[in-house]
Amino acid sequence: MLAAGASALWLGILTSISPCPLASNVAAVSFVGRDIENPGRVLLAGLVYSAGRALTYVLVGWLVVASVLSVPSVSFFLQQRMNQILGPLLVLIGVGILGWLPVRLPSLGFGDAVRQRIANRGILGAGLLGILFALSFCPVSAGLFFGGLIPLAVSADSRIALPAIYGVGTGLPVMVFAVLLTVGAQWVGRAFHVLTRIERAARPVTGVIFILAGVYLAATHIFGMNF
16 A cells, blocks of 8 residues: 555656646745745645645545446456456556657636635635646646556555645645745745656656556466566
């Protein structure tokens, strides 16, 4: 379970620093940093935003995992075939992470008017913003959540814990930047630069790991090879 939790946290962090979600987190940092003269309020806004994201992923993850496991035939099939399914799926996700397989998925969009209304709600707006951005799936975040986390949660029969850990990972950068804003605004620009460099390095490494893990599972559970 510890390995599954670490994997869920890494998937969440990788989601948060991928280009599309990172853009929403930049907007979130701008939102929570509006009251920079009040460090306590900045930290609280960052915490509420992260909690909003985590809660959303918990609810969505619970609904998906519970729905899958509640159907006896599906649950039995997955228990018998999960590793065989997971192998090719991990390879596919790894290829997508590396950008070798461009995928276009519909995204749940929200207009500027909706975002402005949320911005006017203060601390509560930070939580609503976290929910809004969590629901705005893009190809990378959708692939990591539905293709990476959900199979992991189903195989571990974890309807709440792993989605919650994933959600914490997706909100972690905003919390870090909220802390940096209380220390000094000049640190934020440097942190974004470092984060971008980390994402560039982490993405290919994670993609390769996914592919290797998928190949291993496929080889052992589909082709019956022993290593």
